[in-house]
Amino acid sequence: MYLGIDTSNYTTSVALFDGENMVQKKRLLAVKTGERGLRQSDALFQHTVNLPQLIEKIDFSGKLNAVAVSENPRCVEGSYMPCFLAGVSAACAVSKFADVPLYRTSHQTGHILAALYSAGKLDLINRDFIAFHVSGGTTEALYIKPDKENIIKADIVAQSNDLKAGQAIDRAGVMMGIDFPCGKELDRLSLLSDKEFKIKPSMSGADCSLSGVENKAKKMFADGQAKEDISKFVLTYIFESLSAMTEEIFKTCGEKPLIFAGGVMSNTLIKSKLKERYNPYFAEPEFSCDNAAGIAVYAYLKENNL
DSSP states (O other): OEEEEEEOSSEEEEEEEOSSOEEEEEEEOOOOTTOOSOOHHHHHHHHHHHHHHHHHTSOOOSOOOEEEEEEESSSSTTOOOTTHHHHHHHHHHHHHHHTOOEEEEEHHHHHHHHHHHHTTOGGGGGSOEEEEEESSSOEEEEEEEEETTTEEEEEEEEEBSSSOHHHHHHHHHHHTTOOSSOHHHHHHHHTTOOOOOOOOOEEETTEEEOHHHHHHHHHHHHTTOOHHHHHHHHHHHHHHHHHHHHHHHHHHHOOOOEEEESGGGGOHHHHHHHHHHSOOEEOOHHHHSSOSHHHHHHHHHHHTTO
16 A cells, blocks of 8 residues: 655645555645635645545555655755645654655656556656646646656656746636636636637747736626636637647657646646647546645555566
């Protein structure tokens, strides 16, 4: 049994993996109505409260072999957010008192491994592929290579130069009076719109810019356009940006297996349109949003030298 713990800026999550089956428990952090996020001190406090309650719900009948935790957003020097300290503290305690190894990785690595596990493509850790991590804090395309020490090594080959996709969605949603986080409601509203949008994304090489999405959504809202149409516009713009990034990456890196991870990638419109253009792999929705499943997979892979 392999335990994973993740304490991102939006979700407290624990997962238990036996090499085949996954059990996970998670809880969204509470955000006040009208707010677009949390201060790190508030997130850290909520994680501290949530973790014991979630761990208590996990059935630990059987021997625990290892524990892993996300200690930072990305596996690069200087990547740091205080909210991950709650998870590290809990993981260190479990490791010490259960006398099992502790492995540390990044939130981003967890997202990628969760997506691979969900798609039945964990074998990709042994070859090069392209992974998109699209969330409230990240909109990046990563060239992934096998790595003996960290399972995978991720190098950014494209990214958003300003607003992140999840931020664009949440800002548009909060503007329309939707509670944060707004992804699920924008998804629902967008499917009710029959309007079509021709969008040319703002690109600089393989990098995109999403700041124009917020400005356009504000104008549409001020002009009295329907929430359904605004939602569809925002999500269509993000899709077109991801598609343009993919085309540029394929030109420079060649066509590699393509996987999409991160909370934004559970969106129905974006996911269906990407499937129409490419042949990508996706995580199921429960493994797309923030979760500890990929962290538990990391513990399994490290402990078994896979």
